[in-house]
Amino acid sequence: MTATWDARPGSREPAEARWPGLAAVLDAARAAAADEAADFPAGGLMELRASGLLGLLVPGEHGGLSGDLTDLAEVTMRLARENTSLAFIFAMHCQQVAAIVRYAQGPMREQVLPDIARGRIYLASATTETGTGSHLLTSRSVTEAVAGLLRIDRDAPVVTGGEHADGFLITVQAPRATSPHEVLLVYAHRSQLGLRTLGGWQPMGMGATRSVPMRLTGEVPMGQILPARGGFHEIVTALYGPVAHIGWSATWLGTSAGALSRVVRYLRSHGGRAHSDLSSELLLTRLAKVRARLDTVHAMLRHVLAASAYIDDPSRPPYQLLANGLKVIAAEQCFDAVHELMELAGLRLGYMRDSALGLERAFRDLRSATLNYGNDRLYLIDGSLTLLDQDVCLA
Numbered sequence: 402m403t404a405t406w407d408a409r410p411g412s413r414e415p416a417e418a419r420w421p422g423l424a425a426v427l428d429a430a431r432a433a434a435a436d437e438a439a440d441f442p443a444g445g446l447m448e449l450r451a452s453g454l455l456g457l458l459v460p461g462e463h464g465g466l467s468g469d470l471t472d473l474a475e476v477t478m479r480l481a482r483e484n485t486s487l488a489f490i491f492a493m494h495c496q497q498v499a500a501i502v503r504y505a506q507g508p509m510r511e512q513v514l515p516d517i518a519r520g521r522i523y524l525a526s527a528t529t530e531t532g533t534g535s536h537l538l539t540s541r542s543v544t545e546a547v548a549g550l551l552r553i554d555r556d557a558p559v560v561t562g563g564e565h566a567d568g569f570l571i572t573v574q575a576p577r578a579t580s581p582h583e584v585l586l587v588y589a590h591r592s593q594l595g596l597r598t599l600g601g602w603q604p605m606g607m608g609a610t611r612s613v614p615m616r617l618t619g620e621v622p623m624g625q626i627l628p629a630r631g632g633f634h635e636i637v638t639a640l641y642g643p644v645a646h647i648g649w650s651a652t653w654l655g656t657s658a659g660a661l662s663r664v665v666r667y668l669r670s671h672g673g674r675a676h677s678d679l680s681s682e683l684l685l686t687r688l689a690k691v692r693a694r695l696d697t698v699h700a701m702l703r704h705v706l707a708a709s710a711y712i713d714d715p716s717r718p719p720y721q722l723l724a725n726g727l728k729v730i731a732a733e734q735c736f737d738a739v740h741e742l743m744e745l746a747g748l749r750l751g752y753m754r755d756s757a758l759g760l761e762r763a764f765r766d767l768r769s770a771t772l773n774y775g776n777d778r779l780y781l782i783d784g785s786l787t788l789l790d791q792d793v794c795l796a
């Protein structure tokens with residue numbers, strides 16, 4: 402398996418200059434109001450559709466923007482500086498698009514990719530299951546093959562934007578599977594499914610992702626199963642896992658970079674100078690630690706992006722360890738950075754919900770990072786992978 406996307410350094414141009422539609426997306430999706438109401442940013446999604454950015458990763462021959470994973474990371478980071486939920490929604494959509502670009506064949510490919518590029522298909526993901534949790538490589542959701550169709554009846558406990566999605570990538574057990582490890586990744590258009598929202602979404606943070614529990618039932622042509630020679634395991638190791646880790650890490654890094662930027666701007670403002678001692682060793686040390694955490698995550702993100710392009714066999718431990726390592730480090734360091742900023746800013750500016758610095762919202766949003774595909778699970782996987790790599794070949 403070879404890489405699909407080219408590696409290149411990040412652009413020095415502001416993201417809004419390269420993707421002019423971005424500013425309108427941010428205007429339409431006001432983070433504070435959407436967070437308060439735990440409301441999906443429908444206006445932001447409408448602008449994303451109009452901007453062409455839903456087709457960022459779709460090749461030009463299908464009408465898309467031919468973006469690469471670096472573009473995905475940069476757009477996501479920019480969105481997350483102001484709106485973590487919207488950035489997460491975008492990154493999750495792009496993860497599904499990447500899977501379709503790499504694996505979809507035949508009529509499905511010809512129909513779905515142009516519709517994504519035109520902004521007509523926003524994709525959601527149903528991989529988490531009640532019972533197996535975030536253990537991606539198993540599914541207890543049985544399916545039947547009926548007259549050339551795959552019959553699906555899937556309980557999905559957490560589906561970001563599911564009520565607004567036009568299409569879904571769903572993990573299910575293969576028909577007549579003899580083990581829960583026989584997993585398929587299937588595309589279904591909204592019109593092919595019966596959709597029921599089974600409950601609400603009242604989390605501590607990430608409220609505007611509206612990641613509700615749903616039941617998805619329906620029948621789809623067998624051609625909508627994403628084929629891979631190595632099965633779903635190959636899809637996860639070669640693409641689905643690493644792209645998720647890149648998108649999530651970019652979301653968390655953008656959130657914490659936005660928080661640090663707002664704090665530094667405040668400290669340098671007239672009011673900030675009047676209230677803070679900018680020569681305080683405590684303040685300078687805290688700022689330095691926060692900045693170092695963000696630069697560490699950023700360096701790792703850039704390295705994973707580069708490695709994703711040159712690695713020959715992404716299923717081997719060095720690359721898997723690197724991509725998984727990005728996720729766990731980003732989840733921990735970005736949250737710790739905002740925690741430290743809250744200590745620095747204090748009760749009034751840091752902890753209060755109505756503070757213009759927005760640290761409290763970033764803190765609540767980032768608290769989900771270690772739980773979102775649990776770091777505990779990834780550490781277990783990485784421990785086993787480390788045992789397989791006795792020469793410690795660093796990717």
Ligand SMILES: Cc1cc2nc3c(=O)[nH]c(=O)nc-3n(C[C@H](O)[C@H](O)[C@H](O)COP(=O)(O)OP(=O)(O)OC[C@H]3O[C@@H](n4cnc5c(N)ncnc54)[C@H](O)[C@@H]3O)c2cc1C
Pocket residue numbers: 493525526527528529530533534535536559560561562607610612769772773774775777778781
């Ligand atoms: C904002 C947000 C959006 C999301 N959006 C989506 C989405 O769109 N689609 C989707 O499919 N999923 C989504 N998820 C779910 C996510 O991908 C994970 O599946 C989910 O966060 C894991 O939830 P969990 O902690 O209940 O599951 P698990 O990771 O299964 O953990 C459950 C419990 O088991 C414990 N545990 C885990 N591993 C072990 C072990 N080996 N031994 C002992 N105990 C263990 C954990 O500590 C935890 O207490 C989203 C999550 C968040 C936070």
